[in-house]
Amino acid sequence: xxxxxxxxxxxxxxxxxxxxxxxxxxxxxxxxxxxxxxxxxxxxxxxxxxxxxxxxxxxxxxxxxxxxxxxxxxxxxxxxxxxxxxxxxxxxxxxxxxxxxxxxxxxxxxxxxxxxxxxxxxxxxxxxxxxxxxxxxxxxxxxxxxxxxxxxxxxxxxxxxxxxxxxxxxxxxxxxxxxxxxxxxxxxxxxxxxxxxxxxxxxxxxxxxxxxxxxxxxxxxxxxxxxxxxxxxxxxxxxxxxxxxxxxxxxxxxxxxxxxxxxxxxxxxxxxxxxxxxxxxxxxxxxxxxxxxxxxxxxxxxxxxxxxxxxxxxxxxxxxxxxxxxxxxxxxxxxxxxxxxxxxxxxxxxxxxxxxxxxxxxxxxxxx
Ligand code: F6R
Numbered sequence: 597x598x599x600x601x602x603x604x605x606x607x608x609x610x611x612x613x614x615x616x617x618x619x620x621x622x623x624x625x626x627x628x629x630x631x632x633x634x635x636x637x638x639x640x641x642x643x644x645x646x647x648x649x650x651x652x653x654x655x656x657x658x659x660x661x662x663x664x665x666x667x668x669x670x671x672x673x674x675x676x677x678x679x680x681x682x683x684x685x686x687x688x689x690x691x692x693x694x695x696x697x698x699x700x701x702x703x704x705x706x707x708x709x710x711x712x713x714x715x716x717x718x719x720x721x722x723x724x725x726x727x728x729x730x731x732x733x734x735x736x737x738x739x740x741x742x743x744x745x746x747x748x749x750x751x752x753x754x755x756x757x758x759x760x761x762x763x764x765x766x767x768x769x770x771x772x773x774x775x776x777x778x779x780x781x782x783x784x785x786x787x788x789x790x791x792x793x794x795x796x797x798x799x800x801x802x803x804x805x806x807x808x809x810x811x812x813x814x815x816x817x818x819x820x821x822x823x824x825x826x827x828x829x830x831x832x833x834x835x836x837x838x839x840x841x842x843x844x845x846x847x848x849x850x851x852x853x854x855x856x857x858x859x860x861x862x863x864x865x866x867x868x869x870x871x872x873x874x875x876x877x878x879x880x881x882x883x884x885x886x887x888x889x890x891x892x893x894x895x896x897x898x899x900x901x902x903x904x905x906x907x908x909x910x911x912x913x914x915x916x917x918x919x920x921x922x923x924x925x926x927x928x929x930x931x932x933x934x935x936x937x938x939x940x941x942x943x944x945x946x947x948x949x950x951x952x953x954x955x956x957x958x959x960x961x962x963x964x
Contacts, residue, residue, distance in 0.1 A: 603951040605749035605841075605941045609934065610800055613793035615754040616930070618743035619761045620793075624786045628779055629769040633739040636720050640737075641773040644694040644720070647672055648687065649763075650679040650710040651698035652961070654752040654836060658759035659698050660829035665767040665926050669785075670776050679706040680964070683713035693719040696766060700747065700755040701960035702730020709964060711735055724762045726755050740766055749952045750959050751841055753937050756833065757796065757930055764789060764926070788923075792930050795921045799934045802918050806935045809900065809916055810942025813867050818845035819943075820861065820868045820897075821936070822888060824852060824881050827871035830929045834869060834936030840954050841944035851888040864896035869939070871932050872903035872910055877925040882909075889913040902932050 601607040623630055647666055649659035656678055663674040677687075679697070689695070695714040699707045702725040711721050711732055723736035726744050733739040742758035768785055771777035777785075813819065819838055823831035831848035838846035849858050851870070862868070870889055873881040886909060893899050893913055901914035904922040911917060920931040941951045949955075 602945065603749070603941065605751060605753060605951050606938070608747055608749050608753045609803075609937050609941070611745065612754045612757050612934065613797040613800075615742075615744035615758045616761055616793045616796060618745070619758045620765075620786075620790055621743070623740070623765050624783075628772045628782050629765050629786070631722075631738050631769060632741045633733070634737075636737040638773060640720060641770065643692050644770065644774070645672060645692045647674040647694045647696060647770075648682070648689070648714070649674060649676040649696045649698065650682050650707060652679050652704055652706050654756045654833060655698040655700060655707075655759055657829045657833040657836070658756055658763055659696070660832070661760050661826055661926075661929055662696065662763035662767065664826055665764050666770060668926070669767050669771040670774055672770070672774070679704070679710040682710040689714055689717035689719040691718050691720070694770075695719050695721045696724065696763070697721060697732055697736065698724045698759055698763070699730075699732050700726040700742075700752055700759070702727040702732040703960050703962050704732070705962050705964045708732055708735070722766060724759060724766065726758065747959075750954055750957050751837055751940070751951075757933065760929055761789060761792070788927060792923070792927055795923050795927075795931050796934060798921045799931045802920070802935050803938050806918060806938040807942045810939050811946045813939075814943050814946035816844065816867050818847075818861075818866065820858070820866065821846065821848040821871070822851040822854070822868060823848065823871040824850060824873055824885055825878065826926060826929050827873055827932065830871050830932050830936065831869070833933060834871075834940070837937055837940035838943065840957060841940045841951055842947055842949065843955070844943065851885055854888055854891065859891065859895070862892050862895040862897050866897050867900055868892050868897040869900045869902065869936065872901055872907060874904055874922060874925055874928060875907050875909065876922070886910060886913065902935055
């Protein structure tokens with residue numbers, strides 16, 4: 597069943613290229629991006645002037661990435677909010693607001709209640725979901741299904757990468773409806789997405805290196821994760837995976853926040869995982885991140901760096917270097933997340949825990 601793997605999660609991590617292929621399939625035709633269900637008009641879509649993304653846990657981390665893409669492509673303000681907070685603070689919603697609800701199961705109570713609240717305020721709701729006909733898509737005005745296939749491991753892996761992909765498809769659909777991108781530009785962006793399954797496949801060649809590293813880190817007290825820009829949600833996700841699977845203290849930070857507090861946590865041999873921005877695409881962020889790594893290394897941290905192949909500048913500062921393929925900036929999370937998933941699973945296994953069934957957690961959380 598586990599296809600020769602020690603645990604389902606590893607099998608599901610390795611299924612990510614297919615999960616992305618299946619999520620992309622059928623969502624692009626000559627005319628552009630196609631949703632699975634649309635019970636709102638093209639005019640409704642064109643009129644959207646504000647987007648809220650609501651979700652929980654890992655789905656929320658994918659939602660943070662939606663903001664970078666949608667604001668960049670559509671020039672509409674996007675707010676990303678934990679579904680459990682959303683309806684309790686009287687958010688400003690109206691007919692021209694789009695609420696994007698992201699949920700693997702489609703049954704998460706907090707997300708469902710956020711959707712219901714949005715609808716009472718006459719906002720439009722678009723669901724991104726991995727489960728056909730679940731409650732959240734049933735109560736939404738439009739649906740885009742991720743086709744990651746069933747996920748057995750309680751920790752979300754392939755559905756996270758599929759959600760990121762789906763978010764980008766929604767961003768392109770909105771850009772196309774609003775005319776902020778011409779159809780040839782949408783087609784080009786889609787082609788870049790279509791190249792990602794292969795890039796993820798390439799990233800899987802790091803699995804053995806990361807599993808060995810995981811065993812070495814099993815006795816650590818804590819692990820910190822740093823990222824900038826789209827690397828920041830990846831850092832949050834890496835920390836969440838480690839908490840839920842290895843029951844270890846883990847925190848993700850925006851690297852720019854280091855000197856505003858978290859740097860006080862750095863002590864000798866503390867493992868710090870750094871998600872390096874692209875050297876070419878994001879030269880300024882790259883150099884800022886280099887100085888962050890220097891700072892933490894000077895304070896004794898053990899630096900574990902996820903960086904693009906060919907990033908020579910970072911080499912001297914990496915106690916462990918994990919190389920990922922160079923891809924477009926917005927797409928980097930699809931590859932940089934993979935080693936973090938493996939790391940969490942392997943640390944958990946080395947500590948003797950059941951990677952597929954972490955304590956106290958359920959696959960679908962149907963109570964608020
Ligand atoms: C983490 C994880 C959870 C879920 C969250 C939302 O690995 O699996 O954080 O992401 O409970 O679940 P869905 O996507 O079903 O709404």
